Amino acid sequence: MKIYWLLLLMVLSSTCSFARHIAGGELYYTYTGPDPSNAANSVYTITLRLFRECNSSGPTLESEQATVGIYEGDLLLRSLPLPRITDVTTISLNTAAFPCLVGNVGACYQVALYSASIVLPNSPIGYTLSRLGCCRVDFISNLSVPVSVGSNYVTKIPGRIALSGGTNSSPQFNVKDTALICSQKKFTLDFGAIDPDSDSLTYSFCDAFTSPGGGGGTNTQPPNMLSQMPLPYRAPYSGTEPLGSSVSIDPATGVISGIAPPPGNYVVNVCITEWRNGRPFAEHRKDFIMAVQGCDFIEANLPDKIIQCDNFTVFFENESNSSAITNYVWNFGDSLNNTHPQSGSVQHTYKDTGVYKAFLTVTGPKGCIGSDTVEVRVFPGFK
Template sequence: MNMKRFAYLFIFIVSLLSALPTFASHIVGGEITYTCGSGGRYTIQVTIYRDCIGGSPQAISEDNPAIIAIYTTNGKLFLVDSINADNANGVAVPANFQNECVNNPPKVCLNRIVFRKTYVLDNTTTGYRVVYQRCCRNASILNIIDPASLGVNYYCIIPPTSSASCNNSAVFKNYPPQIICVNNPLVYDHSATDQDGDSLSYEFCQGYGYYSTRNDGREVPSYSGEPLPYGNGYSYMKPIIGVPPVIINPVTGLITGTPTLQGRFVVTVCCHEWRKGVLINTVTREFQFVVTNCSRAVIADMPQYSDEYNTYIVNCADYTVHFDNLSTKNVRYYWDFGVESLNNDTSDEFSPTYIYPDSGTYIAKLIVNKGSTCADSISRFVKVYPKLEAVFSPPTTVCVGDTVRFKDLSNSTYQVNRWAWNFDDFSPLDTQQNPIHIFTKGGLFNVGFAVANNKGCKDTSFAKILVDPFSPNVGNDTSIVQGETITFNGFSGSNYLWSPSKYLSDPTIANPVGTFLDTGTFIYIVTAKSEQTGCPGRDSMKVHVYSGPSLAMPNAFTPNGDGKNDRFRPIIIGYREILYFRIYNRYGQLMFESKSMDGGWDGTFHGQEQEVGVYYWLLSAKDRYGKEELIKGDVSLLR
């Protein structure tokens, strides 16, 4: 170990011996940044924010000096050092809001302390990780679990260095806000600047802490720390509950949303540095938002009717825009409709209407109590791009199974680039401009058509389309005795054709007569057309021809209400009349009697379900020649 690193470690050990354990919660945020000088010199700056109302004065006094560790990014400890503060007492951070404009101004106090020191870092192909950790956090934080036991662990990355070039970290422009008002829109610029001119992007990211063994935060800062354990319903990407949700714009760094729950919430923002399309560095800032009921005296607000960012409306019909006002009433209003070439595009009405001179994107601004101490304002985009009209021509006649071509006939001043068709038949949305669709069943369908153009305009139209469900419907299969005739029953159609034509009097009519001189099963297929639309239909039926009278009786039935084999009844062919059909239990008691070939026994007696078992039946019937026959047997009732 060289003498320089030995000196750093000695200073650190002395700091450990002199520090007394402090059990306190006062850290509310912080970040680490750096600037690069010549000869591998890096000035590292550690900034922490402290609660000077609820924080322990002893803990605050022991923040100085700060202990940092520098690791290579493969986890090897490079040095440990202590840094004295630029100002041992820190400086007060402005509250960032006007107390006189709040009915119940909360008492706040935030103290910022900065530690800055220059180091000579060896050239490396791996880069460095600078780490600071300290105890402790506020115990009242809502979005992480057991916050009182967690310290903070802040870090920054120094990319690989060489003698020819080095990197300067991005630096956040604004202090974190101390107070956020619940159920009020939040707009906070959390962007950064970078003196190297690197491209910057932003996101909510994972925060880190540590579980201290000494509870005073004076240990060697660990390389990575512990990921913050977010509570149920929260995550680093969703640190605050809000409607609309609290989000950060990845390009501008603007944090927006409306918090709906009071409390203290940890938020971590990552600022990524990009050079020639490659991510070279990330700077993080952790801070706590305190969401409280501010009871603001004056609030300027107008709705957002578009799903585009901060846009009041996208008007695609004409140039006239009516402005709705959701602000506090009985105060003064001043509207500027955002036409840069005009000075008279203003109004003092509560809810005005304005006709824009041309298409374009404008920034409309509403100021409530302009010129007063407690003025408030809000601005939203207004996009005027007439016109867009979704139009399509629905087909006049559609048959089941037809290939239907839909055509986009929309009118738009600007290029239409998105389409969506909903055919109302549970099929997926079709995003083609001119789709082809097949309706697989008949009915009345409310077809919807939506379009959007490259200016954000959207429009929708609907048309009811009748798909003819025509079917000849020739009835159920039937059974007859050889030599008998039947009349087929086709209806509600025209242009009938029966196939095959064998045994039929005329295969081209709806109700041909069939005379069957042979036994067997004959399958007939009929095609016809709807009289209203000409849509084709198809049906079939079977004719079972027996050599003589026939009786089929099941040997079991299951009257359990499932719609299958629930009734016991005879299947009779060639008998012209049933004299009686009777069912008895094993004691000879009559359970059921009928003279009909339909219906049958449902397994009950006087409305009571009968027990499982064997029952006996008698059937007396006359055949086609008037001869009486008595047939008997048994059946099993099952459940």
């Protein structure tokens, strides 16, 4: 079992980006019922959730124009303006709530919802919803063109053929905001979702989209043809590895985990595939900026298991690279010989064969504590 003092507050980077202000978004829909006046139509509520950097000198969320294009196939069927339906709220990182955090970090973002209802014919092939916008935050670390990048938030309403006459609403992500994570540290972020229709869900990283005009300074009206242009990722990053090869997403749970990349802003897009009756039928997406900062925290990190078959001496090492640890306490799990050396790397000689549970507790500034355990199997002569 591992216990990490890990900062997983959902925030956005606060780097000033002039006119580049949007730091993430999600377009989703809810089926509200059949059209009372025409059984061949259905009523949907379509909602856009936008994030903005607090320190941006760009347009405010109060003045943001949000228009969604509704496409049947690749052709524009209708444009739907989405008025803002909530006040703009501000969330800031309260560093005082994280005494184990070391480093000069801070983040602030604003969020608002834009929404409207629409009546749509029950299409056999369904609809693709797209909102083109300007402008993502600048200095995005995993893009080859890191500035003046547009956005395109997309979701799909499946057709009656795929649904066999049924209806559908978008899944709802458990996590609503983006993440602040410390560079080169282990992290775990639950990005799972709940489906209102009880459909099965699978998760993957996928390409985020840009707008045809890029970050040209204005929000683009829906074009006549559907646009789904991937962002220009910079190697070794890609849509399927937006944080590098050391970070992955569990396809069954949506949990993102691994070792965080170097400090910076990273575009991450999570795709959910909805399954019904054993078949995939719809895709939902969330596009967000993960802010990775140069911070540190107190952490004990041991392997899950150590097996020693050569002799009775076992080497232990805290795999955390935290520079803020001031004290180590080791307990090697054998009551006859417990020692507490002040070091992150130690050797201990057991008196007998057996299975032991060793403990490490580390402390740092302001009384911060981290702990971890490891199962130790000592059986010299057995290979």
